[in-house]
Amino acid sequence: MFALSPEEIDAILLSLKVAFWAVAVSLPFGIAIAWLLARKEFPGKAMLDALIHVPLVVPPVVVGYLLLVLLGRNGPVGGWLYETVGVTVAFTWQGAAVAAAVMAFPLMVRAIRLSMEAVDPRLEQAARTLGARPWDVFLTVTLPLTGSGIVAGFILAFARALGEFGATITFVSAIPGETTTLPISLYSLAQIPGREADALRLVIVSVVIAFAAMLASEAIARRVRARISGA
Amino acid sequence: MSLQVDIKRALGDFSVAAEFDCGPGVTALFGPSGAGKTSIVQMIAGLLRPDAGRIAVGETVLFDSAARIDLAPHERRIGYVFQDARLFPHMNVRRNLDYGARRRGGETVAFDLVVETLGIGHLLERRPGALSGGECQRVAIGRALLSAPRMLLMDEPLASLDTARKREIIPFIERMCREIDLPVIYVSHAVDEVLQLADGMVLLRDGGVIAAGPVEDVMNRPDLVRTVGNGDSGSVIGVTVAGVDPEYGIAELSFGGGIFRVTAPDLHAGDTLRIRVRARDVSLALDAPTNVSVLNVFEGTVATVAPSDGPQADVEVRIGDTPIWSRVTRKSRDELGLEPGTRVYAMVKAVALDRPARPR
Numbered sequence: 077m078f079a080l081s082p083e084e085i086d087a088i089l090l091s092l093k094v095a096f097w098a099v100a101v102s103l104p105f106g107i108a109i110a111w112l113l114a115r116k117e118f119p120g121k122a123m124l125d126a127l128i129h130v131p132l133v134v135p136p137v138v139v140g141y142l143l144l145v146l147l148g149r150n151g152p153v154g155g156w157l158y159e160t161v162g163v164t165v166a167f168t169w170q171g172a173a174v175a176a177a178v179m180a181f182p183l184m185v186r187a188i189r190l191s192m193e194a195v196d197p198r199l200e201q202a203a204r205t206l207g208a209r210p211w212d213v214f215l216t217v218t219l220p221l222t223g224s225g226i227v228a229g230f231i232l233a234f235a236r237a238l239g240e241f242g243a244t245i246t247f248v249s250a251i252p253g254e255t256t257t258l259p260i261s262l263y264s265l266a267q268i269p270g271r272e273a274d275a276l277r278l279v280i281v282s283v284v285i286a287f288a289a290m291l292a293s294e295a296i297a298r299r300v301r302a303r304i305s306g307a
Numbered sequence: 308m309s310l311q312v313d314i315k316r317a318l319g320d321f322s323v324a325a326e327f328d329c330g331p332g333v334t335a336l337f338g339p340s341g342a343g344k345t346s347i348v349q350m351i352a353g354l355l356r357p358d359a360g361r362i363a364v365g366e367t368v369l370f371d372s373a374a375r376i377d378l379a380p381h382e383r384r385i386g387y388v389f390q391d392a393r394l395f396p397h398m399n400v401r402r403n404l405d406y407g408a409r410r411r412g413g414e415t416v417a418f419d420l421v422v423e424t425l426g427i428g429h430l431l432e433r434r435p436g437a438l439s440g441g442e443c444q445r446v447a448i449g450r451a452l453l454s455a456p457r458m459l460l461m462d463e464p465l466a467s468l469d470t471a472r473k474r475e476i477i478p479f480i481e482r483m484c485r486e487i488d489l490p491v492i493y494v495s496h497a498v499d500e501v502l503q504l505a506d507g508m509v510l511l512r513d514g515g516v517i518a519a520g521p522v523e524d525v526m527n528r529p530d531l532v533r534t535v536g537n538g539d540s541g542s543v544i545g546v547t548v549a550g551v552d553p554e555y556g557i558a559e560l561s562f563g564g565g566i567f568r569v570t571a572p573d574l575h576a577g578d579t580l581r582i583r584v585r586a587r588d589v590s591l592a593l594d595a596p597t598n599v600s601v602l603n604v605f606e607g608t609v610a611t612v613a614p615s616d617g618p619q620a621d622v623e624v625r626i627g628d629t630p631i632w633s634r635v636t637r638k639s640r641d642e643l644g645l646e647p648g649t650r651v652y653a654m655v656k657a658v659a660l661d662r663p664a665r666p667r
Contacts, residue, residue, distance in 0.1 A: 202393040204380035205352050206407035206454045212381075216406075220397045303397065 091258040095237035098176035110188035140246025176237035184233035191225020231293030314360035323514040338511035353380035386456030392443040394435035407454025541585040564626030589633035
């Protein structure tokens with residue numbers, strides 16, 4: 077019963093691809109925003125913080141709809157993208173990645189920010205007195221010591237991106253082979269009488285992937301922590 | 308190379324306004340907690356910005372509010388040893404030591420010399436997490452030295468260590484200060500550290516400089532004796548070890564006014580050092596005492612009697628040209644009729660003397 081059909085394998089691979097790109101592309105932004113929130117004081121900081129967290133608290137459908145309005149071919153950003161670079165994100169797998177990235181972003185920023193706030197600013201001061209410029213301090217002291225938080229943020233966001241459903245189906249619909257990620261395939265199967273066994277297979281696959289991601293996250297974070305504390 | 312500091316900075320309801328110069332050698336920045344010592348050191352390093360003023364090392368101006376000069380910390384080349392070591396936990400000792408050297412391209416002190424002087428050769432491959440507090444502090448000193456600094460700031464580097472660790476690390480700091488030819492600012496509120504390590508001192512209170520000069524001068528100034536001693540006032544005397552009596556474990560220390568006998572079997576003839584005689588360990592007599600157990604009896608003249616309304620009175624006795632402070636009761640002062648010019652015998656128990664500060 078556990079032989080996966082080609083469509084199912086496609087859905088799994090597509091999900092992994094979407095989630096990976098969603099997280100990989102947003103990681104540098106996640107680190108930058110986490111650093112701003114952890115280390116800097118500026119006007120509008122509370123607003124930025126709230127804005128980042130919006131996807132956590134509004135219904136995912138709302139986020140998907142907003143993305144559609146903004147990034148659709150007739151939207152202000154989507155229209156500009158189409159006319160200048162000829163790129164369309166709505167109803168494509170890249171669009172699915174955008175939706176997943178937006179939904180997973182707050183989790184990523186949170187994890188990185190918490191771990192960055194735990195880095196002792198006095199170590200950064202020490203680095204300054206030893207001749208390191210601000211960027212140098214960030215790359216050689218702050219970032220390495222945030223390592224476990226970055227790993228945790230990456231994996232957490234990846235798991236969230238894999239499971240993304242509401243914003244994705246609203247923004248990019250369910251186009252077979254293009255945007256039918258794992259949760260969307262599962263949803264479709266659940267609508268069809270007599271496909272319970274197939275749906276169950278996908279459920280098991282989802283659980284296994286999520287579980288493996290969490291285990292990997294723990295293992296990597298533990299190695300990073302061990303590398304930092306030494307001994 | 309010398310350091311000139313003249314800075315002002317408000318910090319909440321406290322403010323620092325300090326002006327002092329210091330030359331080569333070790334200058335202690337001395338004062339009670341809350342005197343502004345750390346703020347001053349942070350301003351020198353560029354970690355705290357003065358509201359106004361000027362800071363210069365040799366010919367290099369680090370900060371000058373009038374000329375709008377304010378070098379960033381990484382441009383100042385000031386080695387800073389923090390109270391809490393602040394080693395990078397994700398790097399081993401060698402990489403910690405190299406951190407500054409790599410960025411400043413070149414060393415003013417050779418790596419091997421620093422590692423050898425501080426006794427950290429066997430720690431190079433370890434992580435800070437596996438070091439003791441004293442070892443961390445030694446590595447931190449080495450890291451600051453290897454960053455090719457113009458001068459070195461040491462902000463109470465021993466404050467977080469227990470007495471045994473302090474004993475272990477002081478000789479390393481002492482050796483290092485003698486080996487390197489850099490001005491060193493040593494922040495401390497411990498008299499014994501200052502006696503042992505510093506050539507000059509700047510006395511601070513409430514954010515301002517009360518006195519500055521050679522350690523003996525500042526420590527013995529009549530008006531400052533109480534301030535310096537933190538209620539445990541005394542005199543500082545430079546001495547030379549004349550000899551050691553191994554049978555009794557007594558060392559003879561010669562000074563301007565005679566010979567001090569102290570219980571210190573581990574000294575060597577010819578060593579020069581400082582001792583501190585606490586005022587409350589010095590008693591006075593008008594007639595030459597006979598048949599007493601006290602080994603140190605000096606004939607001298609009362610120079611000053613500090614005014615006092617309390618039950619105690621501080622009396623400065625000159626033994627030759629050396630001042631020794633004695634704390635007696637006001638009752639004794641009046642009954643003996645102690646006043647400037649009175650001939651007295653000052654007595655100090657050999658066992659009462661603080662362990663002499665080590666050779667300088």
